[in-house]
Amino acid sequence: MATPTKNILLDEQLCFALYTASKRFNHFYAEALAPFKLTYPQYITLLALWENNPMTVRELGSHVNLDSGTLTPLLKRMQTQGWVERKRDENDERQVNISLSQKAIDAKPEVFAHVNTCMDLLGMDEKTYAATRDTVNFASERIKHAKPKKIDYDGPQF
Amino acid sequence: MATPTKNILLDEQLCFALYTASKRFNHFYAEALAPFKLTYPQYITLLALWENNPMTVRELGSHVNLDSGTLTPLLKRMQTQGWVERKRDENDERQVNISLSQKAIDAKPEVFAHVNTCMDLLGMDEKTYAATRDTVNFASERIKHAKPKKIDYDGPQF
DNA sequence: TTCTAGTATATTGTACGCAATTAATTAGAT
DNA sequence: ATCTAATTAATTGCGTACAATATACTAGAA
Numbered sequence: 001m002a003t004p005t006k007n008i009l010l011d012e013q014l015c016f017a018l019y020t021a022s023k024r025f026n027h028f029y030a031e032a033l034a035p036f037k038l039t040y041p042q043y044i045t046l047l048a049l050w051e052n053n054p055m056t057v058r059e060l061g062s063h064v065n066l067d068s069g070t071l072t073p074l075l076k077r078m079q080t081q082g083w084v085e086r087k088r089d090e091n092d093e094r095q096v097n098i099s100l101s102q103k104a105i106d107a108k109p110e111v112f113a114h115v116n117t118c119m120d121l122l123g124m125d126e127k128t129y130a131a132t133r134d135t136v137n138f139a140s141e142r143i144k145h146a147k148p149k150k151i152d153y154d155g156p157q158f
Numbered sequence: 159m160a161t162p163t164k165n166i167l168l169d170e171q172l173c174f175a176l177y178t179a180s181k182r183f184n185h186f187y188a189e190a191l192a193p194f195k196l197t198y199p200q201y202i203t204l205l206a207l208w209e210n211n212p213m214t215v216r217e218l219g220s221h222v223n224l225d226s227g228t229l230t231p232l233l234k235r236m237q238t239q240g241w242v243e244r245k246r247d248e249n250d251e252r253q254v255n256i257s258l259s260q261k262a263i264d265a266k267p268e269v270f271a272h273v274n275t276c277m278d279l280l281g282m283d284e285k286t287y288a289a290t291r292d293t294v295n296f297a298s299e300r301i302k303h304a305k306p307k308k309i310d311y312d313g314p315q316f
Numbered sequence: 317t318t319c320t321a322g323t324a325t326a327t328t329g330t331a332c333g334c335a336a337t338t339a340a341t342t343a344g345a346t
Numbered sequence: 347a348t349c350t351a352a353t354t355a356a357t358t359g360c361g362t363a364c365a366a367t368a369t370a371c372t373a374g375a376a
Binding site for chain 2: 005009015016017018019022023024025026028029032036040044048051065107110112113115116117124130131132133136139143148150151152153
């Protein structure tokens, strides 16, 4: 008798739950941030800079987990919208320093107030919110360095 | 004294935890599915079809939460790779039926076996895995229909 | 100094995601 | 039968994501 293979149902997959939840949160924030003309990745970029300003593209990328292929065009758009400045480092011209504009500094309280108001709609108390986040981060850490086994697929090639 | 605004720290945000976790799972699956030349969205499309074959683009989209703007080109690529067939419904020519190819039907056990093997690397027992997924789905449902309040941002416009 | 290895960012190419629009088809009311 | 509203995919446009490559610059060894 052949070894039975465990069935994989879409709605039981953790990956799909995360994938769907992430998109829904993205959609929610997109709507919440629309008045500020910010996308979600742009918002987390601002969050990082509001905590630590200025940063090089590399430093910023390590905080938000994005590489230059994503950040360079994103930051250029944010510069166009007046959120950040981009300037080559004078001492090391390989680096580009990203700094908050005055607009971004001024807008921080308004953005925080509005986002906090929106997040109240989640209707989760502090404890539940923190527990959910920690649970997600636990799984996130687990998958972070996992390396899938390499195999050969001998099916039909195209 | 002005009303203090609650601070928002990037690493404490549930949205960011989900965003990061989703990307990491995506990266993990991308590597696991590479032998089959499947991307993660293509994989969940196959999961849906393995459960229910064939489906219209609309039905498929309701299962994987993607619209035709994403699915149409994705399905065309999967057709090129020999995973699915696309055919206009004869009775209702508005609809396009997506069906599994023989290759996709044959590959199912191999894909399941390999993905199951890879998921063992997570090192989470069944209970923890299910609890994590349910926790994520709970937050996902909460955010699903939440509508952010509309406001005007009177900051500088560009 | 000059060559070389390393580092930081930008660019390129592919594949999503999704809002908004378009095009084709169908069904329903008169 | 005909006109209209609704339905379904496809298309368009914009913004991520990220691997791979290219470019520019820096620092260290000979």
